[in-house]
Amino acid sequence: MPTVCTTIKVLKDGQYILATGTYKPRVRCYDTYQLSLKFERCLDSEVVTFEILSDDYSKWRVECWNPRIQNRVGLLDCALSSVTADSEINSLPTISALKFNSTLTMAVGTSTGQVLIYDLRSDKPLLVKDHQYGLPIKSVRFQDSLDLILSSDSRIIKMWNKNSVCSFC
Structure with missing residues (x-):
């Protein structure tokens, strides 16, 4: 280190x-x-x-703690949540990127190319977005002024509205 x-x-x-x-x-x-x-x-x-x-x-995994009460408040199984009916995954995903937008909103990128958006009050993702290249997500960023999420792998950067499935490449 x-x-x-x-x-x-x-x-x-x-x-x-x-x-x-x-x-x-x-x-x-x-x-x-x-x-x-x-x-x-x-x-x-x-x-x-x-x-x-x-x-x-x-x-x-990702485990969320509340420092005020010194206790775990949530456990997110990001690997299983990233697997959807459309996913073509040969191995169980690992977390490759993580970004908080606020105290309750978090984006998780996986090694198999999915981005999951979480409200930390729920253990299920609000949205799962697949880059469809199978490459690890390198970076996830929130662009609040335009209400966008930007995610990138080694091949592409996607910009997408966090309230819809629509993306711009």
């Missing part, structure tokens, strides 16, 4: 190590067999703690 590593967890098989740190908040995954960095994701806020939910590095 550039400044400080705050949490380290080793997967059960010992092949991967997940570490979180500060400035800029990020999570890194190291492959112990290859002695290399597998991936790195920058985040909007610091990670207090995290849990590994599977035998590999693919499942580690």
Whole structure:
């Protein structure tokens, strides 16, 4: 980490190590067999703690906490929610981008090319938008003045109205 590593967890098989740190908040995954960095994701806020939910590095979720009551207020299963009837997915998605618009609205980008919009008072997404290229979402941004959401993968940037399914490429 550039400044400080705050949490380290080793997967059960010992092949991967997940570490979180500060400035800029990020999570890194190291492959112990290859002695290399597998991936790195920058985040909007610091990670207090995290849990590994599977035998590999693919499942580690979004959990929402209320600091005033020191308790979890929600758990979002973004991977299963991103799979729709139209999805052609070969593996379970992981989170590749995350952006808050307000205290209650959040956009999640997945490794399989979907963007999910959540109202944090519900565990189901308000909207699931598929980029249809199967590439990981690199960035999600809210453009409040035009009521748009901008999402990008390595091939395209999509601008779409958060209240409809219509998009502009």
